[in-house]
Amino acid sequence: MHKDKTYRDILKWGDPSHEETLDAHLLEFAGKTFGLSKGDLEGKYLPGDASVRVRKSALPKPVISALEKIAGAGNVSVDGFERAYHAYGKFFLDLVYLRLGRVKYPPDAVVYPRDEEDVMKLVAFCNAKKIPITPFGGHSSVTRGVETPRGGISLDLTRHMNGVIRVNEVNSTVTVQPGMYGPAFEEYLNKFKSGFTCGHFPQSFEYSTVGGWVVTRGAGQASTGYGKIEDMVLSLRVVTPRGVIETKDYPAAAIGPDIDQVIIGSEGAFGVVTEVTMKIRKFLPANTAYASFIFRDFTGAVRAMREVMQGEFGKPHLFRISDYEETDVAFTLKGAEGSLADKVLSFLGYKPLKRCLMFVAVEGERDYARFVVNKVKAVAKAHGAFATGASPTKKWLEQRYSSAYLRDPLMDLGLMTDTLETAVSWENLVPLWSAVRAYIKARPDTVCMVHISHVYENGANLYFTFLSPIRKGQDADDFIKFHKGIIDTVHANGGSLSHHHGVGKLMAPWMRDELGATGHGLVQAMKDYCDPKGIMNPGGTLGLK
Structure with a gap:
């Protein structure tokens, strides 16, 4: 049990033992820019220091025993803190709710499968019992991608399924399990014989996993040269309620629609990725x-x-x-x-x-x-x-990577601190940048920082970071209304819902409009085939039923 653990232990970015502080320049900047008092600068607004409390698991004891029989008794937990930890990612609203001590929809159990066989048995069991399964990786989702509004189990792939299976030097490929964190993966490749690199370095690199990169269609800081994750993946193994999908690591093929590309970006709504084979490059x-x-x-x-x-x-x-x-x-x-x-x-x-x-x-x-x-x-x-x-x-x-830690102490000051990103063609880029900046800056005392960091022949991404004093006491409602306006402005000016963060449940209300009714219906039909009982990451992921 985790009797002394608090909500702050869940909401903090990165190393749970680390408490980030702001340097003198940043404190001075925040004080002047946002009109913060000495009390604001020295205190902590909604610190989230209360002990974690969640409702009891809704799974009956025979179900828990069956899960333990499949994955091992030490790999199934109904502990309140563990369930609360797996209830949210790192979206701003997730952190607000944790600071307020609200965990409305925790999973009923956290299960740590040991291997693909465990995953197959767990998916089969849960499908038979209609128990929801939400795959879980590095805890860095910013799209409400790991929330469990229908309870069930959070399937954490990081404890055991976190290693390299093989490196093929001839093909310049690696086959890796989904729960391997970025730093361990890169270190393994760097030290393997002559040295390789994965080439994929998102800001969340330290606390994100290979599987998470794949199912969210992620991008790293070197994507302009190496490509996004969909350009790197060659083949996959995926356990679905319908059965196992296994693709082959051809360099290219003309064998109908690309199944890898169907799974990449599917955010756990079709099944559980258990193996990824991807390109690697020389480490120079x-x-x-x-x-x-x-x-x-x-x-x-x-x-x-x-x-x-x-x-x-x-x-x-x-x-x-x-x-x-x-x-x-x-x-x-x-x-x-x-x-x-x-x-x-x-x-x-x-x-x-x-x-x-x-x-x-x-x-x-x-x-x-x-x-x-x-x-x-x-x-x-x-x-x-x-x-x-x-x-x-x-x-x-x-x-x-260290800049990601600044969000927690900025929120301690009572500041709304979040990001939103999009992809846009060159001809629409500057107009979209201007329109979204205008919307954000219309809010009083708001900083809007924008960068381009993933670039193509035909366009680029735009990444908006905004800071603004939150309306205290109306924290969630204030953010939800403001954030919706940003998304609406992006979409109205020719930007995609996301370039690399993914959709999750956050962007779901806009997905039908983004893809069109027929396109969205096609994605729903694929979901229905792979997951006929709707147990995989349910609750609106990708705007699906």
Whole structure:
């Protein structure tokens, strides 16, 4: 039992023993920007420090005993804290409810299968009993993807199904279990013989799993060069209530609709992924070439980025633009505002609240990396950019994962702190950016930082981060209304519901409109075939019944 565990132990990002604090620059920025008092800055709003309490499991003892017989007694838990831990991901509203001490729909049990055979038996048993199953990985969903509104079991794949099965050096592939966390996976590949890399590094990398990457159609910081996860996966094994789906690791094939692509992004609604075979690349960190630039404005940076992507000379792996507000916040938090460098840049025409940062990194063979980065430099120069060298990109990479920890202490200040991302064509990118910024900035005392970080020949993503004082006492309602308006604005201006976070239950109300009635009906028909009794991640995932 976890008698002394609190809701804060569940809601905190990352290492549960770590309590993040804000440095002096960030505290000063928050105080000035949001009009926070000394009491606000020194206290903790809704700290979530109450002991966890949840309703009792609704599963009868004979069912619990049957689950224990399948997976082993030590791998089935009805403990209140464990069930509460598996009831939410890391969406802002999840964290609000935890801070308020509300766990309305915990799973009735958490089960840790030991292998695919356990998964097959568990799915068969639950299908016969009509017990819901929600697969669970790294606890980093930001789309309400792991919530269990119909109870049942949370199937946690991280305890046992967390290893590499085999590496095929000839094919440059790896077969891995779904519950393996990103750092363990990458470390294994880096140390395997001559060294490989998975090439997939989302911000949640430290606390996300291979299976989670696959079922959400995730993307990492190097996706411009390596592709999103759907570009990496070659084959899968998936246990569904209908039976096992097994695809083959052909490099390409013309054998009808691509079943891998049906499963990738299915978010556990069709079945449980038990094996992933994916591409790997040579690990050559010494060859990486870096660059960074400051542009006079966002539209100029976007034009340069598009020219690079359509230049036919190769692609960066990391390719990122921060819009003017994100750039300005970065200058402020680094203490650069008003510095000599700031004054020189302003004198040269790169003015605050107009200028934009660009980060570039090119991986791979040494000559290729230098060739591409030099091409990018030439394009940036032609668009009037000021070259700032390799250091800013390297420094940004150093804090890439640690910045995720800032959300908890920002919420302690009473700030709404969340993100939303989309994919958009080049012709619609700047208008969408302008429209969504206008909607967000219409809320008083709100910071809106935007970046592009996944780039294609035909368009890119836009990633919005917003901070605003929450209306205390109306926390959930305030956020829900504001957040809905952002999604509506994105969709009305030609953006997708998601580029890489996925859909979950959060975006479900918009899915029929996104796919069209016939397209959404096709997805529902596939769900009905794989899962005829509707036990897999039920409750509206992907907008499905």
